[in-house]
Amino acid sequence: MGAIICVGLGPGDPELMSVKADRLVRGATHLAYFRKAGRSGVARRIVAGMLREDVIEYPMEYPVTTEIAFDSKDYTARLAQFYEEWTERLTALAQDHEVIVLCEGDPFFYGSFMHLHSRLQGRCTVEVVPGITGMTGCWHATGIPITWGDDVLSVLMGTLPEEQLVRHMRDAHALAIMKTGRNLPKVKRALAAAGRLQDAWLVERGTMPGQRVAPLADTDLDDCPYFAIVLVHGQGRRPE
């Protein structure tokens, strides 16, 4: 009897993986992970040097999407088909093997594995191991606590409409904004409109090699990798 075990890898530094994740990754005989076609994959890079020599790997490559719009029906259909196919393959493997599925950060926090998780229910044994979220790694990279006392933290996606971003940025004390990338100019405008731009930090590759932390207002928007999170720290109640 096998199982699918999805393992949260944390923000990038292999030492920040949980004891349980570390043990499962080192012992894995069957290892699956998402990656973009033609890339090595962030999750796979995090576990480099930890794997058994005889591990069998299953890179799950996202369908190529450069020619179709992200929110089109065609893209959604291709993505659904991709998840269906891997659900079939993993279900078959899980009859006899324990398959470790890698996931950056925490699998239940905007993780791609969730699309397999919902489809695998009732078909085989599925377990999920929590991880430190990427945003947690990023606020540690700034060296400043993210929330104090009664602070409200809102986690926002850069893909949201600008007016929604502005409203949430005004209404919360602390902010973590993910999926920045090509949305960064919009995120920057929204922060300025909400009066929060001067307190915003851009963190690239938090806890990973090449980590960079800078005030967002000073950042050249043409030079921003996908793996960047914008943070505004809370300043809540504390004993003086």
Next chain:
Amino acid sequence: MGAIICVGLGPGDPELMSVKADRLVRGATHLAYFRKAGRSGVARRIVAGMLREDVIEYPMEYPVTTEIAFDSKDYTARLAQFYEEWTERLTALAQDHEVIVLCEGDPFFYGSFMHLHSRLQGRCTVEVVPGITGMTGCWHATGIPITWGDDVLSVLMGTLPEEQLVRHMRDAHALAIMKTGRNLPKVKRALAAAGRLQDAWLVERGTMPGQRVAPLADTDLDDCPYFAIVLVHGQGRRPE
């Protein structure tokens, strides 16, 4: 040359501690942790069975506060004095020793250590190790992903005024409400007013012995421990 190293312990299951935290805790010769007077302390319980026999322990007991109001000037002054005193003691210890300070969850996410962290700056070497947040452990306890696609997650404290709770509960897709305890009746009313009560879960002691997960609407409010988090899962965009 010593140092103060604050270690995030994660949500409670010792296996969910990071590899780095596990190593530091097992090697600790000087160990400090917060606890309520007369209690063993949650952080200390998590590391039971992991410590060196010759470890020297420094329980940092919060000043007794049952007779004075939480938001009074007197309470704040006593708390500030408590943090000042431990800043002095830890600074002195850190001249010669590496002192490990335990912290449940993630130290930079509403953690008590932040009040020492700000005071210790420039006085000795201070390092902070991230941990899996308590709320992450709780959403894993429900077995349901907390956020998908463009979902907005808002983290709220049960100590906030009721009308602020209602506004944030209406405005976000996913919710994590901490510091519930005696605020739970207010939190429940606010969720009902925002139309979210039927989707809310109460998670007690997430990932710890005695874990309990139940729909909040069905929960007896007289029977709620301090260590409970209320969650509403997001239902965001996903390929069908």
